[in-house]
Structure formats: C-alpha cells, structure tokens
Amino acid sequence: MRRAGNYILLTAIALVFVGPFLLLLSAGLKPSSQAVFSFPPDIIPRPPVLDWVKEAWTVIPYPRYLLNSVIYVAVMVPLYVLVSALCAYPLARTSFRGRNLIFMAILSTMFLPGEVMLIPRFLVVSQLGLADTFAGVILPGLLSAFGIFLLRQTFANVPREIVDAARTDGCHELRIFWHVMLPASRPTLAILAILGFVSVWNSFIWPLVVLKDSAKFPIALGIAYLSGVTGTDVRSLAAGTIISIVPVVVVFMLMQRHVLEGMRGAVKG
C-alpha cells in the first residue's frame, strides 16, 4: 500500500515536470484542422501528423541552426574540457609560486554574474574584431571555473604510485598528464563533457549579444528569433522546439548516471 502511494506521488510530480513538454508535443503534432488552443484543452492530436515537423525542417532554417549548434558543441566541448584539465593538473599535483592565487582568481569568476560582464565583454570582443563571428561566440566560453575545480579534485585523488611509476619510466609531465591523469579521470571528464554539451546547446544570451547575422545563430537563439518573426505558425514553432530538445535529452539520458557522482564530487570538495 505504502509503495503504491509512493508511486502515485512520484507520478503526479513527474506530470508537473513533463506536462508543459507534453503540451508542446501535442501542439507540434496537431493537424491544421485542430485548434492549438481550446477550452477545455483538446490535447490528443487527431490524428497526429508530422506535417509541422516537416515544415519546421524544410521551410524555416532549422537545419542551419542545428548545424551551427553542432559546430559550437564540437569545437567548444573538447576545448573547454582540455583547457580545464591542463590548468587543473599543476594546481592538483605540484606546488609552485602563485598556485593559490591562480586558483582563487579562477574560482572568483564563478561569482561573477554573466549579466554584469555582458557589456564590457562585448566591448572587448568587438575591439578584438570578433563581434559577429563564430570565434566571438566560442572563445569566451572556454574557461570554466567549475571544470577546473572539479578536475583539480579528481586529479588530486589519482594514486601517487601510478604517477611515480610513470616518472621512473622517464615520462615527462605532458605524457603523465595525457597517458596517466586523463585516463584515470574518465568519469569526471564525461560529466564535464555532458554539462558542457547541455550549456553550449542551450546557449542564448551570449550569442544574442555577439551575433548579428542570423545564419550563425545556435538553435535556442534561432527559435527565439523565429518566435518573434510574424508568420511563423505556432505549430511549426512547437515542432521546431521539440527538434531542438531531442538531442540534448538523448545525450543526457545516455549519460545521466554520471551526473549524480559529479555533483557529489563538486559539493564535497
């Protein structure tokens, strides 16, 4: 009995978190003959059709936006993980002058709200000639205090014996980093890659500020742009939004068991 009650409660809460997405799905699958809004709500599409998904795919530039997002993810995620790992390695494993200063400086960026930096960072990026370029979107996103913090914790826990053994074999630092540290930290690297993927895929504010040319928009910005353009049908907008959600949900579902471990590591540190 208790167990049944538990499942009823869990399901009711799940409905709260999934409900709005189901409404979105319903709108994207409704045929033209069925109203999107009605009182009482008419949620089940009769019959469900893929017309609007097709429309979203062909008529408006979703493929372009999706391709852009794929490019941003493919470039940014590996680089951001690599930059974090490179910086975290000496912070975790060697003592050198300025070590704490560097760590504190990078950690302090966590408390720097993006909104505060928006304007001055835009001016800096413009001065560098990177406004309205892919590089202008990508470069400022490569430094992650969270990534450095998390990897520093992980690297510090790699057993000393393995590193010493590698060193006795004559490995220099870069080899130890690449052939010992990175393989030993695979779960953390995976978490960072997922979190990076999610945040790059959903990025909105910074591309909004940097980009003028809508042909360079990532998917989330593209959808926001289209929702403001008159003549975009609600149904095709809903279908396009669903298309934008699917990749990130699939990646997350495949990798989700790593996330909890990652959070544990981050908070405990």
Add this chain to the structure above:
Amino acid sequence: MIVGRIPGQRWFTPYLFALPALALFGVFFVWPAVTAVQLSFLKYDVVSEPVFVGLDNFVRMASDPRFWTATGNSLLFLVGLFPLLVVLPLLLAILVNQKLPGIRTFRMLYYLPVVTSMVAVAIAWQYVFNQQGVLNWLLTGAGLLDQPIQYLLDPFWALPAVILVEGWKSMGFYMMIYLAGLQTIDSSLYEAARVDGASAWDRLRHITVPLMVPYIAVALTMEMLDAMQAFTSVYVMTRGGPQDATLTLGYYIWSAGFEHYEMGYASAVGLVLWVVMIGMALLNHRLTRGKA
C-alpha cells in the same frame, strides 16, 4: 602529501599548463572587469566619444525609479525562489532517495527541464499560461477563478509566473545537489532513531536537516546568484513588462546597455549588482559556517 615539487621539473612547467586558462581569464574576465569599472565613470553611447562624468552614473541610480523597481523585483525573485529552490528540492531529494524500482526514471523526469533551454521552456509554458491554457482551465474548473487571466500580460501575475517557471526549470538541479548529500548520510542513524520511536518529522528535523547544512548552504548561495541575475527567463517571457512588472536588475542592465546604448550607466548598475552578490555570498558563508 600528494603535492610536492617534482625533482627535475623545470620551474615554468606548471605555468605552461595553466597558460591557456590564464590567457582566457585575462582577456575575457580581467580586461572586461577593468573596462566595466572604467565605463561606470563614463557616459558612452558607442557612437560618440566617451565623456568622463565622475560619479554621475551612481548618483543617477539613487534617483532612478526604474533602478529601484528592478531592485525590488530582484528581491522578490530572491524571496520567491527560496521555497522553490532551497526547500522543495530537499523534499524531492528525500522522495527520490528511496530504493524503489524505476526511481532513476523519476529522477530523470524531474531533471528534464534542467537540460532544456530556457527558450524551449518559455515556449512550452505558453500552453500553460495562455488565456485558453491549461492553468486557466484548471482554476476556472475548480471554481477558484471566474475569469481567465492572461498571466504574462497581467502586471500583478507576470512576476509570480516568471518566478514559477524559473523555479520549475532549476528545481531538478537543486534536487540532485541534495540527493548527492543525502547519499552520504549513514542509514544506521535513521534505524537507531526509529528504534527510539522518532517520527518521520523528528528524523527530518534532527537528522536530515542538520547533516544537510553544508548542502543547504550551497543551495542557498546558488539560489541567491540565480535570483539576482535572472535574465533569460525575463527576456524570453515578458521582456521586463508589462509596465516593468518583471524588470529585474539583470534585465535592466541588458536593456540600458543594448536597447538604450547607455553603456556607462549599465556598467555602473552591473558593478552595484556585483558588490551586492559578493556581499550576499559572504553573508551566507558567515551564517552557515560553524554549523556544518
């Protein structure tokens, strides 16, 4: 001791490893931060030459009603998100920390809004908040409402609606933080308490909450940061309206800078927000330190 000077290592090796991160830090954090401080003493509209105006931007803030509206709304965000992001996720975490078949699926469903973009979330919630949407249907059906409300266009309801969506979107993330904490608690504590006849409420109050203080502190700090910089949710749902009802400090900075081209004033507001946020983080650290 893991950390130590490595024999034979050249002195500059650690700096070489840190170089890419340090370069990015210099160009995209230090340089903009210095620029922000400079800008806050200037009048600069991007087109004409910047003019030094001393403390004018800060003086103007004090008598700017929109700045105070934005401050008030940001504080309402802070208060409104507290139950949604600090309290409720702890209860959710306790619920999904049970050993039940399929519990992982429920965790994932609660986490779903976290991995979707705010833009997609805003579009999905249109179907809830619309005049002919689900919320009006439920409330009128239950007899709680005579007339359907246009939530996002109503000066009274727009802010609570945006706060609700913001909380709904992030709740799963906070739940995961708490869940990570709950899994470090030794279950024998609960068994001992049960033997002593402690009720569920007693166990929550005397075991769970005290042991979760470090996690509550993390959640509270993050909630403050989230609330004070609320921007994307406002941008995609209400654009600060109606009648500035959802104008937050984050949105006001963006609007002053990129809609009105008042870069100096926007930077000054940004600096004030930054100082307030650091102050809040320190205050929270002091309040929760020693209790952990």
